[in-house]
Amino acid sequence: MLIHIVVDKEKRLKGKYGALEIPQIDEVISTIDWAISNNIALLPGDDLQYLQKLRKSLILLMSKTLDRALSTHEADITKHDMFISNLSNLSETQGVDIISLNYDLLLDHAIYRKTQKLPHYGLNKKRPNTGYRLYKLHGSLNWAVCPFCQQIRTFSDKVAHKLFETQKRCQSCISTNLEPVLITPTMLKDYNIPELPRVWNEAFQALSTATKLVFVGYSLPPADFAIIELIKRAIHMKLRLEEVHVIDIDRDLEDRYKKIFGNKVSSNMNGFSGELL
Incomplete structure (x- = not known):
């Protein structure tokens, strides 16, 4: 259904089909939003209900695609296990703050293998002084929100792709129509989920007290305006930041980071290996 609309619009505009003419996922969702x-x-004949159904179908497609892709990648867990293991001493003494924009559970499961429990997500529990604190600002494949009471429930494994077919019961009310918590890649991001600001607030506090920030595989995309502003506001709140390290494979990224952090930036453009700096 979605591809029909996308291809049909491209055919009208350009008169032919072609792989390069199909827009990126963020373009598609932004257009729908x-x-x-x-x-x-x-298109003629569309209405608001149809567009909302189309968007919901797209989220289902994303969830199922991620589930398949991650089922393959989760076999290669060495880097994430090494990363979490190398942070264990810091975790036990003062805690480790990790901010993620990914939906996947690679870090979540690495933390579980190390500690036998899921990380603190910042959703509805008091911030612990030690342990692993994982703030997933764009949601997670193992989170589900109740549209009735607005409570977010966490699961031990991926559920987003199952919620469209199997009912999951809310732990706070009688509702069984839980929905995925995935902030989709769009220029019109909607963070209007009542419990999500708690996650953002804890992430803000972590950023504001940090003396060192390490960015792994993050390109500072313009669509993440809210994320970038969160970082800017946080680091200027207490002015404690001394060092910023960027791990990626795109050598052009360093200049983008320097526009925000100045000469505090250093980089490793060999990609993520799981080792500490």
């Missing part, structure tokens, strides 16, 4: 927010049809 813009149409929904302005109550404008993408």
Whole structure:
């Protein structure tokens, strides 16, 4: 259904099909979000209900695609296990703050293998002084929100792709219509989930007290305006930041980071290996 609309619009505009003409996922979702927010049809005969159904179908497609892809990648867990293991001493003395924009559970499961429990997500429990604190600002494949009481429930494994087919019961009320907590890649991101600001607030506090930040595989995309502003506000709150290290494979990224952090930036463009700096 989604591909039909995308391809049909491309055919009208350019008169032919081609792999390079199919837009990126963030372009597609941004277009749908813009149409929904302005109550404008993408094609003759569309209405708001159809667009909302289309968006929901797209989230299901994303969830199922991620489930398949991650089932393969989770076999290669060495880097994440090494990373979490190398942070164990710090975790036991003062705790480790990790901010993630990924939906996957690679870090979550690495933490579970090390500690036999899931990390502190910042959702509805008091921030612990020690341990692993994992703030997933864009949601997670193992989170589900109740549309009735707005409580977020966490699971030990991926559930986002199952929620469209199997009912999961809310732990706070009688609702069985839980929905995925995935902030989709769009220029019109909607963070209007009541419990999510708690996660953002704890992430803000962690950033504001940090003396060193390490960014792994993050390109500072313009669509993440809210994330970038969160970082800027946090580091200027207490002015404790001394060092910023960027781990990636894109050598052009260092200049983007220097625009925000100045001469505090150093980089390793050999990619993530799981080792500490």
